[in-house]
Amino acid sequence: MRRVASRLGLGELDGERIKDYVKRWEHGDVNSPDARHQMAIAGAIGLSVRELFGAVAHPVSQLPAAATLGSGEDLPHYESAEDDVNGRRQFMAWLLALSAGATVLPDSVRHTITVINQHPNTLSRITAEDVTNLEATTAMFQGWACKMGGGPSRHAMIGQLGWAVHQLDRGVPASSELRRQWQSASAQLANLTGFNCHDGGHEQQGRGLLALGYRLGAEADDRPMQADALSCMASQAVYLGQPRTGLDLARHGLELADDATPIARAMLHVMKARAYGRMGDVRAMEYEVGLAEQEYARIVPEDREREPWLCFFNEAELYAATGVAWRLLAWHHPDKGGQRAVREAGSRLSLAAEAHGAEFARSRAMCHLMAAGVYLRARDPDAAVAVSKGELLGVRTNGIRSIRVESYARDLKKVARPFQRQPDVQEMIDSLAVAI
Secondary structure (H helix, E strand, C coil): CHHHHHHHCCCCCCHHHHHHHHHHHHCCCCCCCCHHHHHHHHHHHCCCHHHHHHHHCCCHHHCCCCCCEEECCCCCCCHHHHCCHHHHHHHHHHHHHHHHCCCCEEHHHHHHHCCCCCCCCCCCCCCHHHHHHHHHHHHHHHHHHHHHCCCCCHHHHHHHHHHHHHHHHCCCCCCHHHHHHHHHHHHHHHHHHHHHHHHCCCHHHHHHHHHHHHHHHHHCCCHHHHHHHHHHHHHHHHHCCCHHHHHHHHHHHHHHHHHCCHHHHHHHHHHHHHHHHHHCCHHHHHHHHHHHHHHHHCCCHHHHHHCHHHCCCCHHHHHHHHHHHHHHHHHHCHHHHHHHHHHHHHHHHHHHHHHCCHHHHHHHHHHHHHHHHHHHHCCCHHHHHHHHCCCHHHCCCCCCCCHHHHHHHHHHHHHHHHHCCCHHHHHHHHHHHHHC
């Protein structure tokens, strides 16, 4: 607890007093530890304060405030936590402290969103129209990213995010409600920017901006927005081969999403399914896929209005997201998934590719590439050709700049080598070479 308290910036804790305090709490002499000791206890055993203390958990607003940005420490990496239980506990404790305002983001994040040699304009005050315009700008960036990938608009998004955070740093006047809305809108932009940095191959930069979105969501008391940041982090961690870390992030996201819509919960169950698929846990993966489908079935129109930033998560995206979970199982654990995993992955990804419109060119391309790749890995070239025929794997769309699309294209080329003498397979690979 002393080490956790030091790491989280909670101040010095006396060892003997800790022993006495915890003993009294366990015996019922203390109803609940104070906020500082709750964080230290929860961090020491790898749980969140809410998981451990439930209804008597102290609200984060009672914890000491810290600046949003600016420490000399480096941002924690997923890699250092993946194969080390204590490392994952420390990483989650760092996130909890970030949410509570008991620690700060590193200077590297501020450097990312600072526009060099440019002084951002400062609003005279934040109005409802300003919030609407910021949300509309984020929606525009989201549309670009879905169509072209994270590469082309990354710098513009970072610049816009730097401007939005600048208003908060300067303390621009606003009502408490409008300030909260601005923080939520800035968190949404940070989440989108962070994920598209990941899509563009800038992984550590993406991590930092997602952590910023998570923190801004906490400042706005917007738990669904925090859950959205954690969903993006979980997706990134699993993609990078750290599924245990991704699983912890998704679990924390579900804890924060208890009052979110079924859309957010469906996404987080999908992220858990992906983590389990990457680890080869078939039963747990199927269970989470089922929960995601159940949550999706509960969505009503009002949910779309509450969480408009999740408008992309439609039926096609559900097919794609669950298809990726099955694909991870089939690709990394063919002995456990068998032919069923191949069929589920191929059919779901193919359905998603057919259902995605032109505005989702990036997702369409990835679905075609993954579906064809998983069939080729299972030594079924005819099925691979069938799902790609007429679409040229969906990657001829001009302007797609996505490291993820490129990585799935490389995977496909690798598993196609044994079948290159088959004319239709060679034609498929040739068309891919032209498209990328």
